[in-house]
Amino acid sequence: MTNQTLFDYSPINDRPPINWPGGAKVAAYVGLNIEHFLIDRPSTSIWPGTADLVPDALNYGWRDYGVRVGIWRTIESLDRHGVRASALLNSDVALHYPQIIEAGLSRDWAWLAHGRTNSILHTNMELEEERAFLTDVVDTIAGATGRRPRGWMGPGLTETFNTPALLAELGLSYVLDWTNDDQPYRLNVPGVISVPYTLELNDLALFSKGTTGPEFLQIVKDQYEQLRADSRDSGRVMALALHPFVTGQAFRAKYVDQALEYLAAQPDIWLTTSDEIAEHYLRTSAAG
Known part of the structure; x- marks a missing residue:
């Protein structure tokens, strides 16, 4: 048995x-998942019946819609409501979709390392292998964006037991993988904190369960209202997780737009990035 430390x-x-x-x-941010998928590996699928085929045109095409079409709809809504994305970026995106990087740079997005590709989970690596892998991911993103990422979210929210310490070596200061809180908190790794992310207020999870667009909009409102009520004595964090191949679909896009419009209109919200949430917490909270 391994105890959690x-x-x-x-x-x-x-x-x-x-x-x-x-x-x-309430500090709120939009975690925009910008991902590259391999054509010869199974991954997130809309229809399991073909998921093990190579090539799997059905599911690969569904995922590929996000970077070709869906993300541009999402960007229009983010722009309309003055929201800077926290880009959860596979480093392979920088190699394959440079136009997306250019769009994010012109909008001053925050860039987080999100592994190399979402077709491969971040697991089963020895220490030196993982150190080299993470260095390559971080250096690739830094080279493409002109800034080193400060945060990490693993593909499928995956880590090894060594990941946080190795990220600290590379100068990163927070992770999103541990979705167990409404506030940031310090890890037992010097200089590294957890910032809240969400598996619940997450388009991939919600719409795969049959949630409708109007229901999604109401869920966003309900989440904010409860967190606002909880924050009487101490601030909370609200993460909204979006995948362009899900909420970038035409029939869902207006509900994302309405959700962002609602959040942008709230007087008690700090609509920001995960980078700024982490920086503020690290600067103002007591080390421990």
Whole structure:
């Protein structure tokens, strides 16, 4: 049996208060998953019946729609409501879709390392192999964007036991993989924190269960309202996870737009990036 030692138990009602800039109660960000998929590997699928075929035109085409079409609809909505994305970036995206990198650079997106490709999970690596792999991912993103990523989310939210410490060596300061809180918290790795991400307010999870566009919009509102109510004494974080091959589909796009419109209109929200949330928390919270 391996005990969990990466972070300590800390009930949310027994912590020093978090104060967001400008007196905001909820810090919110859009985690925009920008991913590259291999044509000869099974991955996220809309129809399991062909998922093991090579090539799998049905599922690969569905995923590929995101970078060809869906992301550009999402960008229009982000622009319309003044939202900077937190780009969860496979490093292979920089090699295959440079126009997306250019679009993000012109909008000052935050860039997070999201592995190399979402066709391969980040697992089963020895220490030196993983060190070399992470160095390549981080260096590729830095070379394409002109800035080193500060945050990490593994493909499929995967890590090894060594990942946080290796990321710290590379200068990264936060991870999104541990979706167990509504606030940032410090890991037992010096200089590294967890920032909330979400598997629930996540288009891939919601729409795969049959959620409709209007229901998605109501879920976004309900999430914000509850977090706002919870934040009487200490700030909360709201993550909205989007995949362009899901919410970039034409019949869903207007509901994403309406959700962003709603969030942008809230007086108690700090609509920001995961980078800025992490930086503020690291700068203002006591080390421990």
